[in-house]
Every structure is written in C-alpha cells, then in structure tokens.
Amino acid sequence: MTNVVAIKSSLNSTKMNDVENSSEVSDLTSSNDYWINCLVRIAQKKDQHAFKLLFEFFSPKLKTFYLKHRLSDVQAEELIQETFISVWRFANYFEENKGQVSTWIYTIARNKKLDFFRKNGRQVETTELVTEDWAVQNGNQFDSQMNLELSAFIPQLPEEQQEIIQKVYFEELSHQKAADDLNITLGTVKGRVRSAINNLNKLMRGGK
C-alpha cells in the first residue's frame, strides 16, 4: 500500500518528468493507480502532459493489437487516433467508475475495431470453435437463475483452461499455434476451450 501512496504523491508533484526519467518507470507503468491519476488529470484539468504519458505508453501496444487483426499501418494508426480522441473526450466517464485503465482503453480500442469492420463490410473474424458451435448448438442461450455470489469466475477454472482462454481469445493465437506453444494436440486445445466454456456456464448458474 505504501508503494501506491508513493506513486500518487510523486505524480501529484510537479516533477513528473523526473519520475519518467528514473528507473522506476517500468514499475509505474504497470501500476493502475498511475494511469488512473493520468485520466483524472485529463478529466479535471485537460492535462496534456498526462495525456501524452498515456499516448506514449499505450499507442505502440495498440499498434501491435491492430496489426494482429491484419489492419494496415495507416488503418491501425487511424484507429489509434480515434481511440485516443475518445480517451480525451470521455475521461470523465472513466473517472466516475474508475476500474482498470488498461481494460477501459482495451474496450474503446476493441469497439473502434468493430466499428471499422462494420463500416468496411468486413466480417469479424471468429475463432474456429465458435463457428463450429453455431452449427451444432441449438441456440447459444441458457435459461437459469444466476449465481449472485461475489467471487470471480475465471480464477475458479483449472489453470490449463484459464491458459487456453488467454491464448486463443486474447493473444488470438490460432488453435494450431496454441497447440504448438503448449506442446499439446489440436484436439486437446479444442477440448480445453470447450471445458472452460462448460465450466463457466456452470459457475454462472451457481455450480449446477
């Protein structure tokens, strides 16, 4: 907890440049409080320096994110620009709810991508399994009273199922690449994804 306080007070001081140049930078950029502070400054004071810190850290990562979705350099940077225009404009909405800054920026960037695909008539790419499921399942819907307990769902999955979700859905590896990475068969990858989904459905229904 003391670390967090230290970060906040260093950010609140006017010597932000000193902090950036110090060896503590990598610790800072992995701290959510650091980024919250930047967004609060944007929301309250239209602080361009705080905005620049966010831009410099996240835009090269967003570039990688968009390139992975087979967008060109020009398209990727166009969407990065749109993402940061929204960050600037809607920082006050974030301020009301707080949460993880990386999550917030991710959801904005993801939605810009969806909008771009829609406008350009491009199909959203789905993972292999999803397409199969649409063919075999009789409605991707279930009917139940839901689990209202507070503990998080994903950490309750076996480690190997969390890992496969991470690789297939968020690192967006193909099933084959995920299989190679983990040194398991393609069938095992598909089996683990399926088990993870089944377990999550059960957890959401309160274990039934």
Add this chain to the structure above:
Amino acid sequence: MSCYHHPDASVILNAASGQLPTIHHLSIQLHAQVCETCQKLLSEFEQKGGENLQQLSDSPLVALTFSALLDKIGDTEQDSKASTETYDTQRILEDILMKGTSSDLNWHWRTRRFAEIPLSANDDNFEAKLIYFKKGFKVPQHTHKGDEVTIVLHGAFSDDSGTYKRGDYVHKTSLDRHSPIAESDCICLAITNAPLKFTGTFGPVLNWFMK
C-alpha cells in the same frame, strides 16, 4: 431484478474479445446492464483483454504523432456532431432499457398493435429492429432462416418455451418455430442474420409487411 434467459458463456467471451459484430455486441452489453452475473463475467474477460494489451510488445508508429493527435482533437471539438450513428442507437436502446422510453422514436405502425423501427446500426449481414407489441398482441407463428437474437428492453412476452422479461436474452435458430405473445406492452431489440418467415395462414401477407 435479475434475468432468467442469458447468453452462453462463449457468446460473452466472444463479445469481450471483440469477435461479435457491433449490433450483436450491443445486445450483450444491454443484457449485461440488467444481469449482474453476465456483467461480471464480461468484465472479467475484458480485464483479461486489458492485461493482454498492457503486455503486448511495442510497434512503432509510422505517421501518427502526439501533436497531430492534439490538432485532430482541436478540429473535432469544433464539430459537436462527431458522434457516430452507433452511439445514437446505443443511447436510444439504453434509454428504453433504463427508463422505459426514449425521445424521438418514430414508430412505423404495421397494425394497430404492432410497430417497428429499423435501426441504422445494422450492417449488411444483419438486420436490426426495434419492435413494439401492445399487450395481448400475438405474432403469427414463424421460423427464421438464420438466427434471431431478441433483447427485451421493456415489458414482457412469452412463447411455448417461456416468458421473457426486461433484459432477457432470447436466441432462436432456424430450428425454432414460435409465436410470441405480448404479456404487457413490450419493446424489444430484434436482430436477425436473415429475414424471418411467417408460416401460418396470414404468413404471406405479413411476410409482405416485413419487407
């Protein structure tokens, strides 16, 4: 108030990881605004997306600079109509879900008890509509060529499989044949990836209306 009809966890996962088309994605967001459990799973997955973003390697920007970004922001702030049609659709749908109504709704009445509004957020692969049934209105039996996702925004309707209330997520496939009836005045968002087809006696007439 909690819902009884939910999207499958795989649909929530696809929404979080950006693999649902915009309008289907929007339907999940609407459901999650009313359903705490689905919201929780959606948020957990989105957090994964954020963590993954934060850990990605850097790719250098080629043309975009910070000062160019600021200039662009300066330009767009002059232009208050910068919001896109998607946001307008989202705002209208959220208003109906949270407040039961929205301004500027221009209903097209097809019968005395049934109205609809085509939505602009659709893309070529989907058709999205707001549908209004007055209490007691029975939609003639129909099937779907493709899939139909319905989110109840206000009121309730029922069919052979159950009763659907505010926030409920209803997914019908081409195998389902149903004739929904409005339990109260009811407003729904309906998304189809192929037009629905009426199969009863008045089917041909209604099919004509739906064009």
